[in-house]
Amino acid sequence: MFDPKPILKNLPNLPGVYRMINATDEVIYVGKAKDLKKRVSSYFNKNLPSPRTRMMVSHIVKIETTVTHNEAEALLLENNLIKGLMPRYNVLFRDDKSYPYIVITGDDSPRLAFHRGTQRKGNQYFGPFPNSVAVRESIQLLQKVFKLRTCENTVFANRSRPCLQHQIERCTAPCVGLISDENYKNDVHQAAMFLQGKTNEVIDALGARMNTAAANQEYEMAVVFRDRMQALRQVQAKQFVSDFNVSDADVIACAELQGQHCINLVMIRGGRHLGDRSYMPKNTEGETLETSMEAFLAQHYVAQNTPPLIVVGVKIETAVLEEVLSEQAGRKVKINTNPIGDKRVWLKMAQTNADLALGQRAATSANQTAKLLALREALHLPDNTERIECFDISHTMGEATVGSCVVFDRGDMQNSEYRRYNVTGITPGDDYAAMRDVLTRRYKKVAAGEGVRPDLIFIDGGKGQLGVAVEVMAEVGLEDILLVGIAKGEERRPGLETMIFSDTGEMLNLEKDNKGLHLLQQIRDEAHRFAITGHRAKRAKARLHSxxxxxxxxxxxxxxxxxxxxxxxxxxxxxxxxxxxxxxxxxxxxxxxxxxxxx
Missing domain, CATH: 1.10.150.20 (5' to 3' exonuclease, C-terminal subdomain)
Incomplete structure (x- = not known):
């Protein structure tokens, strides 16, 4: 039994971060504290309320601590450690550093573009947006209203006549001088103002330019400005969010169902509702909604541009978070836990979205569970069969061969555990050699204890591919894992698949309405999709090589x-x-x- 007394005796009454470590030297929990001695000591009280916490404490064999200057610094360190170590008892959110943005470049003739990744000095970035669809819709709107170019610089520098975008009135063709530099930069400035939520100022400026053009009898130009004003008013009427004292804000609600939590994030940028996104954190069993909300705010915003207002649906301590986020953003960030008026209405909408997402997740999970049970029954598998891995090979006449491995576990497809394998050094088009290469690379590591052992392996292919898989598993010492080949049916039609068992050589066809067959098809199709996506990307890269x-x-x-x-x-x-x-x-x-x- 672990005796915490010597460690607790020497802990200081200072802010910092603590790490709980198990017998395999794995960090299983990371936490922050205003007072390390009091916080860590609380885990060793006799009456811990949470079974999950009691389970975590039972695995502790070592505690490490790091003292920080203040609680805000502890919050930052805690977040970095959680993201780096992924402890099994912390509430974990998927790291979303790849939010899309709209960028207006800093070129002499700025271009409008979709951006994801590192931001460069000299460019203007607007966002983040909840998804790429919202970005592309906004870019189309900006093209329609302000007619900014979206072409690459290499294309722009070598144009001798206007392109199709000009013909359909989506660009003013600065590449061939059909608009003056001054007027084009004015359009760019107004587009940036619109993205910042200053729609009324843009409309007023357009109105002034329309009147000036009309007074100078430049009626065609006046009509252009009038049409832009009308388009902006329509957008404002449809999407503008009232009763917000800032144009950028996030509204966040949290819901719970059967131990699973859901965070719904509604994004408002430039005074417009851009959409929402739901997050399903891991390790929430026995945790409160407040804990999940605090974990989300820390893990999400430390890696993102933070809006000046965040409206949340649960009562949490906000002082430290506001301090950290304000310092990071370089301006005041307010977290509102008691919204009124329209803010409460928006929060209710986010709450509804969170409830719906949880309901859909529960329904999908129940359906997947039923499919897994049917598959176990149909294939006479043990009741503890949970983890299924499936392999496929994709190439074009031997070019750019890629192997894929997808994973079904814990009742769902586990996207983060998918792997692709670039296959080289084989005879082009030799699927057997490709399958041997992929399986060997995968299961050598598993046999050495570096990966998770599957309960069942599907091989997308007939007897030949299955025979290769049997040989590889014997070579690496995992011959006791059941392998099932999936041979495509007549005319490769779904529902006519034949399963071939590695242990007996038995061949089995299931009824088309069998739920177990539906799960098998889902896993097989996902392996095929993942393989062909990787193959096409590799092939395109090879063909575009300069x-x-x-x-x-x-x-x-x-x-x-x-x-x-x-x-x-x-x-x-x-x-x-x-x-x-x-x-x-x-x-x-x-x-x-x-x-x-x-x-």
Whole structure:
């Protein structure tokens, strides 16, 4: 039994972070404290209210602590440790660093674009948006109203006449000078103001420009400004959120059903409702809604741009969170736990969304459980069969071969555990060799204790692929795991699949309405989708490989100069030696070398 007294005796009454560690030296819980001594000591009281906490404490063999300057610093450290260690007893949210944004670039003729990833200085970023659909809809709206360009710089620099976007009145064609730099930059400025929620100011400015154009008898231009004003008023009437003292805000509700929690996040940016997203955290059994809400706010906003107002639906302590988020954002961030008026209405909507998401999750889970039970019965599997892994191979006539592994566990597909394998060093088109390579790489690690052992393995293929799988599993010492080959039926029609068992060689067909067959098809189709998606990406990357990259002496800077000058690789191939030599950084001898390599 672990004796905490020596550790507790020496703990200071200072703020900090503590880590609970089990017998395998795994961190199972990370927490923060205003007073480390009091907080850690509370875990070893005789009457712990939560069975989950009692279970966690029973696994502790070591406690590590880190003292911080204040509770705010402890919150940041706790969040970083949770994301890095993923402790099994902490409430965990999926790390969403890939929210999409709209970007207006800092070029001489700025472009409007979809952005995801690292943000660069000089550009203006607006968001985050809940999903890519919201970004693309907003970009289409901005194109329709402000007619900003969306083309890449290499295309923009080499246009000799307007493109289709100009023809359908989605761009004013700054590439060929059909709009002055001053007027184009004015349109860019108004688009940025609109994205910041300053719609009324934009409409007023457009009204002034319309009146000026009309007074100068420039009636066609006046009509353009009038149409923009009408379009913006329609958007404002449909989407504008009233009763918010800031144009950017998040509304967050939390719901519970059968021990599972759901956080629903409603995003309001630039005074417009952009949509919502629901999050299902892990490890919420026995936890309160307040705990889940605090975990979400810490884990979500430390990695995101934080709006000035966050409306939440549960009573939590906000002082430390507000301090951390305000310092991170460089401005005041307010967390409102007692909304009134329209804010309460929006919170009720978020609460409804959270309840619906939980209901749908429960229904899906029940359906998946029924399917798993039917599959166990149909294939005569043990009652403890939970984890199923499925493999598929995808290629185009041997090109860009990719193997996939998808995982069904805990009653659902586990996307975070999917893996793709790039297959090389085999005869192109040899599916058996590809399957051998993928299975060997996968299960060598499992046999060495580095992965999770499955209860059942599906192989998308007939007797040949299954035979290879049997050999591999014997080689790595996992021959006791049942393998089932899934041979496609006549004309590859769903419902006619034949299952082939590795242990007996028995072949089995299930009725089309069998729920177990439906689960098998779901897992098999997911493996196929995951494999073919990876294959297409790998094939596209290989086919788009620039032959300039293979020429010695051509680095990224010279390659960019060549592609920009000639508008792409085809343009470089069509250029003469003298034309290539005119590019900055390209000597006559290097131009001859480039021409010779490309021809």
């Amino acid at each position: 032959s300039l990259e293979d020429i010695e002496g051509i680095g990224a800077k010279r390659r960019k100069a060549l592609l920009t000058r000639f508008g792409g690789l085809d343009g470089v191939k069509g250029a003469s030696i003298d034309e290539i030599a005119q590019v900055e950084g390209i000597s006559q001898s290097l131009a001859e070398k480039i021409y010779g390599e490309l021809h």
